[in-house]
Structures are given as C-alpha cells and as structure tokens.
Amino acid sequence: MSMPWAGGCRFDLYNRGFMPELRKDPITGRWVIISTDRARRPSDFKQESVLVTGARFCPFCPGNEDKTPPEVLAYSTEGLRGNSRWSLRVVPNKFPALRVEGDLDRQGEGLYDRMNGVGAHEVVIESPDHMKTLAEMEERQVAELIWAFRDRVVDLKKDRRLRYVMLFKNHGEAAGSSLEHPHSQIIALPVVPKRAQEELDGARKYFDFKERCVYCDILRQEVRDGERVVLQTEEFLATCPFASRFPFETWIIPFRHDSHFENIQEREVYNLAWMLKSVLKKMDRVLERPAYNLIIHTAPVQEPGYSHYHWHVEIIPKLTRVAGFEWGTGFFINPTPPEESARFLRD
Amino acid sequence: MSMPWAGGCRFDLYNRGFMPELRKDPITGRWVIISTDRARRPSDFKQESVLVTGARFCPFCPGNEDKTPPEVLAYSTEGLRGNSRWSLRVVPNKFPALRVEGDLDRQGEGLYDRMNGVGAHEVVIESPDHMKTLAEMEERQVAELIWAFRDRVVDLKKDRRLRYVMLFKNHGEAAGSSLEHPHSQIIALPVVPKRAQEELDGARKYFDFKERCVYCDILRQEVRDGERVVLQTEEFLATCPFASRFPFETWIIPFRHDSHFENIQEREVYNLAWMLKSVLKKMDRVLERPAYNLIIHTAPVQEPGYSHYHWHVEIIPKLTRVAGFEWGTGFFINPTPPEESARFLRD
Secondary structure (H helix, E strand, O other), X not given: OOOOOOOXXXXXXXXXXXXOXXXXXOOOOOEEEEOHHHOOOHHHOOOOOOOOOXXXXXXXXXXXXXXXXXXXXXXXXXXXXXXXXXXXXXEEOOOOOOEOOOOOOEEEEOOEXXXXXXXXXXXXXXXXXXOOOOOOOOHHHHHHHHHHHHHHHHHHOOOOOOOEEEEEEEEOHXXXXXXXXXEEEEXXXXXXXHHHHHHHHHHXXXXXXXXXXXXXXXXXXXXXXXXXXXXXXXXXXXXXXXXXXXXXXXXXXXXXXXXXXXHOOHHHHHHHHHHHHHHHHHHHHHHOOOOEXXXXXXXXXXXXXXXXXXXXXXXXXXXXXXXXXXXXXXXXXXXXXXXXXXXXXXO | OOOOOOOHHHHHHHOOOOOOEEXXXXXXXXXXXXXXXXXXXXXXXXXXXXXXXXOOOOOOOOOOXXXXXXXXXXXXXXXXXXXXEEEEEEEEOOOOOOEOOOOOOEEEEOOEEEEEOEOEEEEEEOOOXXXXXXXXXXXXXXXXXXXXXXXHHHHHOOOOOOOEEEEEEEEOHHHOOOOOOOEEEEEEEOOOOHHHHHHHHHHHHHHHHHOOOHHHHHHHHHHHHOOOEEEEOOOEEEEOOOOOOOOXXXXXXXXXXXXXXXXOOHHHHHHHHHHHHHHHHHHHHHHOOOOEEEEEEOOXXXXXXXXXXXXXXXXXXXXXXXXXXXXXXXXXXXXXXXXXXXXXXXX
C-alpha cells in the first residue's frame, strides 16, 4: 500500500515483527511485495458494494434494441421471457475505441510509430435481465456468455489483420463500468498487447528451460500444496496465484492444456460456467459484492497452438486503489497473502 | 475508455468519422490507442478536486514529531517559523512495505521464487505547512524536496543490497494518498522492478540500433515539432509524450543527458523546482486541482552511468478510472490526444 499511515488501529500489528516478502511471478518475472506484517482481513477493505438499482433508462434492456447498433450475434431461448426473444446479444460498441473499416496503415513520424486504429470493439449484453449479476444468473446464462466469447473469436480471427482478441468484463463503477446492465466487452486488435506478449514470452522462456508448460506445473504444484486453492473441479482449478498482485486475485485455469481459449470444449464451457458463478458468489459473500475485472488470457488468434502457453481466466476484485507506487514501477504491494485470500474464499 | 455507452451527449461525435489511432511508445514498445474521434476537453472528465481541509489530527504537523519514527534526514531554516525549526523531514514509514533489518535471503518453493522484503520505505514530509500543496509551496520548498530525494538516494545506495530506489508522490485520495499533509515517498528495493527494467531494456535496444539515447532524440524531435511541448527552460522540457497512456500525462526531461537522478546539479535542482511547480499549477488550473502521481524514473543505483538511459519525471493526473481493459492487457486507451493535452496546459 502506498498509504504511509493507514490508521492507528493497526499500531498493534506494527510490533509483531512479521517480515514482508518479495515473490516473483514465474510467468512474467514480475516481483510483488506481500506485506505479511499487515495481513488484511476482508473487513479491513473500505470499498463500495455494487448494488444494482435498475433506476434509469437502459439501452441494453429488452424493448430498446434500436438504441444499439445491429447485432453481430444473438442467442435466443424462444419465448422463455414475455416480451423478449433474445437471451444474449453482441453489438458493436457505439463509441468504439477501434473501427473495422479501413486498411491497416503503419506510419513513422520521426522516431515515432503510429498505425490507424483498425479493429473491433463489441459489447456482449449477457442477459435480458437488468437486475441479475453474473454471480446471480442461471448457470445456463453464464454458459451463453462463454459461448458468445468463443463464437466471436472464431468469427473475428477470420480477419487476418486482427492478431489479438481481448475478452473481458468490468463489473461495477470502481472497475470502470458505466452501465449497470450485465455486459462484457470484446476488443480485437491489429497488434499483440505488451502485457499479453510479456506473458507469452515468460511462458516460452520457462518452456525452453524445462520443456514443460509453466501453467501445467502451477496446476500440479497448487493441487499438491492446496493452500492457495479456492475451488477444484474435474476441468478447472480456481487458485489465488503465488505472486498475487492484488488481495483476492483469483485465476481459473483449465486442467487440459490449450493455448487458445476458442478451442474450449462443450464440457468445459458448462464446467467453467459453474466455476465462474461459484467464485463470483464467494467473492460477493466474502467481500460484500465487490467491483471486479474479469479477463480471459489467451494466445494471439492467428498463431498455431503453443505448447508453452495455457489460456486462463483472471479475476481481480477492486478493493484498494492502485497508487503511484504501482503505476510508476509495475511493482505491486499486496497487503493480503494469497494463502489468506484463498482461505477466506474457500471457507 | 471501457465505457461502452458513455452518454448520449456525444452522439454527434459518433458520425464525424475521425479514425482512432494506435501509437507505439518508442521506449517500452507499448502500444496505446489514442481515440481521436472522441477527443475530450478537460471539462469532460468527472473527478474529485483535491481540497485540503486540514481538519483532523495530523502526525506530520509540527509539534507531533514524536508520532513518527525518528528522522533519517531533516532540513532546517532556523527560526523562520514560530514553533518549528524544521522545513523538511524524512522519516521511516511506520507501516513499511519493506524493512532494512535482516539478510537478503532468496528461496525457491517448487517452481516459485521468494525473497524476504529487505529494503527501505521512507516518507518525505515536504513542509511544516499542512495546507500548501506542492503547486502552492514556495519554489525554495519544492527545491528542498528534490534535494531530499537526492540526499536519500546517495545515502541508500551505500547499502549494496539495494538495487533500485523509487521516488514518488501520490497527491489526493484518488491517487492513493491517505494523508493530506504534503508528503512524498521513497522505496529502496533489492530488485529492479519490472517496469523500470523494461524501460531500461527498451532504451538499450534503441541505443544499440541508433547509437543515440532515445530520450535525447525525443527532446530534439519535441522541441522541433513543438505541438506536444508544455513548457521549456534552459535545463528541462515538459512535454506530453507521443504515446501518452493517460490524458494530460506529462514528462519533464532534463536536456543534459544523465541516467541517474542523483547526479542532478545545483542549477538543475532549482530549475526543476520551478518547472514542477509551474506544471502542477497549470494542471490545477486546467483540471481543477486533480489528484496525481508523480514518479522519478531513474537508473538502478548500483550501476554505472548509462549512455542509453536518461532520468526524467512522469506526472499522471488521475482523471479516468483504469479499467479491465488496461489491467488485463497493459493496453491503454487514451481519449485525449497528447497534442490536445499539451495545448490546454500551454495556453
């Protein structure tokens, strides 16, 4: 934390003499400080709960379909709901960060490089129901979100200019979401983002050295150790990573090795839906309905399957502000050891 | 922005057909989206102004010196102020993220690496005056902060275990500061943080290719172009970088090449004090007293002078939330082109 004096109530902790610890993320090589001397319980985090009020006009609600651009994908569960026949819609973002039109044009300007923003920016309207969060939806509905992510990647990757597809969800205002109605986002880019590339490079280095996938090794070690495990099914492990950057950061990793999310199998889709819902429900309970970011980490879409990379989901509840310390340096201070976070979520 | 529907008031912008643009940071290789089609004026940012109220008990105010650990450095302007003889104090953080005690101990645990948190975490109390922000202080006082940063680095680098010293300031709650009284922070680490290493590596690659420092090249190009310049003095250039991650992000770069901040010369200290104060005053005026992070980027302290790296200051006003899009991917979407930001700050 970058708060030098976080409050008198923790003066007692000051004298216990725990030693802070530096941990290295085995994939990116990023060091994180785990300040075990001021381990925090969920109740120590000041934050705003995300409460859905449903008060105002919503462009994502049934009946307002004309307020969004035409769908690029829609699922339907015919007649299950009165005035609505769709159960999920994917529409282009009305204010896109990127546009599909135009040719990819790279230019120099002195020592600088620029490129026009060719790409796609879409919104997944996860359900006709304005009020239900992902944690509260039926499993069937969560599975539809996963199918929609997959179907859109399969479609977008046909455009050979697009090299990376980001699949993510911001839940709650603190996580950057400005609309209540449950929705996720898809951004397809003509470049591989630096963080994604770093993760890919780190995983490749490990593979070159050990001839094993680092994520497969993590799965084995976490299952054996158990102390950072949140939930385990046949298909997935939910775990708080060893070098967690944030309190209650949770990764969901498939046991079956695959570098590309879009190769997800039917059984895995339903298993992941259950897993996602369960983890988010646990977070809602332990952290009182926190805002969160959920991101699918996957390999660049135009590349063949990698032995060294392994797709997975990262969920980061927004509990503490990320301050200058982290910004300037990429160095994170996490006040809650992941072993503690996992224990709170497990119990 | 990760807000798919940011409000009906910008529907008119939607049809103008500006093209978003991807820009590459020449140092780190990071791509940034500059969404020029929704260029934002300062008044478009919702944010909280940082107003100093001075209401509660403050451990940094004169008379409460016993509420902080003993000083590691203090400056004095004898008797200038009634009941206080110090003008600046540096004290160890009462809840440090790192501790100086103990040997550096690296350990493996299966595939993971950990190290005990040896290091230093100090607080610079910039002034006895609770109410004056850095933008409002006398230049002399701002210069003392720069001297204190320098003096502490010179002292800390004697400990050969410490490889990197982070010098930064979080101003306002939105930037992660929990105390009003003007203060900065110093963190000395036994490792080089990943972001710092990336910047160093990127700068080295450029140097290997061109045999010129990338920052020196940036200085030349920015002075020639002029459109991203905020302020220019004999010693420093303040500029909004080409691939700005954030609206109104501003870098202050010394014209004299040096990789290590602690080699700053007396003339430069006073020039930088004026520059810092001026830039922060401009931000206060244009952005209505924003929260901000200020970070000194410098080379690892145990290393000799680098031809390829160039210390500088980065100031990032906290105007928009960084949401899942940026988190998961290290990919930034900046709604305000740096040319616009520079123009607003300049005028």
